[in-house]
Amino acid sequence: MSWVRLHIGDTLVGDTIGDQPIGILLPLDKHWPVRLAAANRLYHQLIDHHADPSLTPQRRERLKRALRTVDGRQSGATYRAIATAFFGADRVAAEPWKTSSIKAQVARLAAYGRMMIDYGYKQLLKGKAR
Template sequence: MLVEQGETILRLYVLPPDGDHVGVILPLDALFEVRVQAALRLWRVLNGRPPGRDPGRLSSDRISRLILALRTLDGLDDGVSQREIAGILFGREVSAGDWLSHDLHFRMKRLARFAQGLTEGGYRRLLRHPFRRQ
């Protein structure tokens, strides 16, 4: 079976089960570690064992941060101030006079910067998670 998606080609050869051993060919390229982990998970499943932790799964903290970033973007797009967004997201109202020195001010600045980075193409890094260096 050959599946083409843009520049990515996935080749999967399925042999009929006749009791013979099956092999995996892994190219020694930049994604070798990814391929080894995928092959190991496949081997575990084929042998009736649990596949183990999925290395591509995002942590719950990372998921929470992404959700906060998306909500921040929604608020900023609707013209809501960062102070008001912080009050909604974190459940703490901060007066306008205290805002510039409040810890939520700096947290919102970082969150807004992260969210803006996602809109400028940073979301593509999620597709390479956790293998961002390759």
């Protein structure tokens, strides 16, 4: 029998059929629904081959920018500095900053990033509702 400890504390257990694990051990804790949903997705990916589609490139890019925005804000960067890093100085200077759509976009990215850090990442683990 083999044991593989996963980073999040769950454990894959058992022998294998081919290269497929036949068991998973999940702790019964407050994260049980999330762990169970992730295990279900793992089952569908490995055994059923019918997992939810991965993140679209657009959603993945938005998530990366949102998390980079939060990192920048925590490091003391202004919305203008973050916008310049994402869109370039010329584009940021092209419209009045106070009413800029780019400023609003960076503010939305900051809010989205904060939400993902606080609890939204669990939605990524859960995938689509079945």
